Amino acid sequence: MPNARGKSIDKAFLSVDNAEDRGFIHRDYLAHCLRWTHVCKYLAQHQRYKEAKILDVGCGRELPLAKTLYSSRYIPKEYVGVDYGPINDDAIATLKKTDKFPGTYIPGTDITTVDLQPKQFNLITCFEVFEHVEPEHGVRMLRSLLFMLSDDGRLMLSTPCYNERTGAADNHVNETTYEALGSILETVGFRVEANYGTFASIRDYEQDVLEDRLGPAFDKLREYYDTNYLATIFAPLYPHRSRNVLWVLRKATSFDEPRNFKVLEQIQQPWSQSPNQNDFLTALTINKE
Secondary structure, X not given: OOOOOOOOOOOOOOOHHHHHHOOOOOHHHHHHHHHHHHHHHHHHHHHHHHHOEEEEEOOOOXXXXXXXXXXXXXXXXXXXXXXOOOXXXXXXXXXXXXXXXXXXXXXXXXXHHOOOOOOOEEXXXXXXXXXXXXXXXXXXXXXXXXXXXXXXXXXXXXXXXXXXXXXOOOOOOOOEOHHHHHHHHHHXXXXXXXXXXXXXXXXXXXXXXXXXXOHHHHHHHHHHOOHHHHHHHOHHHOHHHOOEEEEEEEEOOOOXXXXXXXXXXXOOOOOEOOOOOOHHHHHHHHXXX
16 A cells, blocks of 8 residues: 555655755654664674674665764675665765775665575664565565574664554555564564664653653753754663664574564554555465465
8 A cells, every 4th residue: 555655665765965954953863873873883892893794775875874884984894785766876986985895785676686695694784664665565574684684693673663643654654563563573583682762752751751760860851952852862761662663683593482572463453554454464474384
């Protein structure tokens, strides 16, 4: 079912230049930047970047994650960027100018159709992609990423959490609820190592802050920061309350490994903004066979 823009796969992206033209960096773009720095933090630990084989799904036409790695001097062993939309030639040129960044760039391509065998990646990032494809397509994508992830690797995936009260963005096809996505990820064969809210509305987590006795810190920060920036500060503490979540995933050691989320049939609908949400069940059943 197409979104409000008439698209079943939407190639919308956030541009650095467009964000700056607005005169301030809104919370969505701030959250993007913090995702990229979280990847840098992960790769810096134990100097993982030196052996990192990275697949960046939905890498974006401006290659922001690759540029962040390059400017931070976290040069991986391998980087492959894939995007359904175009990738700007000047962005590729920036990374190629010193021949130090080992990049391969695949524009105009659906990741489910890419043949990267026999490659396996020990870090896959998939930021703000899942909500742009229909449920059945999303499950196929997750299965592809599971297949391409090494046994000791990690998938970092972020996507909005659907909320009936606030609705979904017009350019999104398939925003999925927090509980439903957790269930889908585990049924496909992942296990959740960690998850973090990337941004959240204050009204959704304010009561949790009070219960956790963080009120004084929250009030002090609120004196200085506007709600746009404050949205990103407390969100990592409350992923289940957040409008967008980053999931850190590993492969399940076996399909009977304990789950943290109920099976999808036991979770209250709606699971997604998509009227095709029941396709999740069909796709997950097919994948089991």
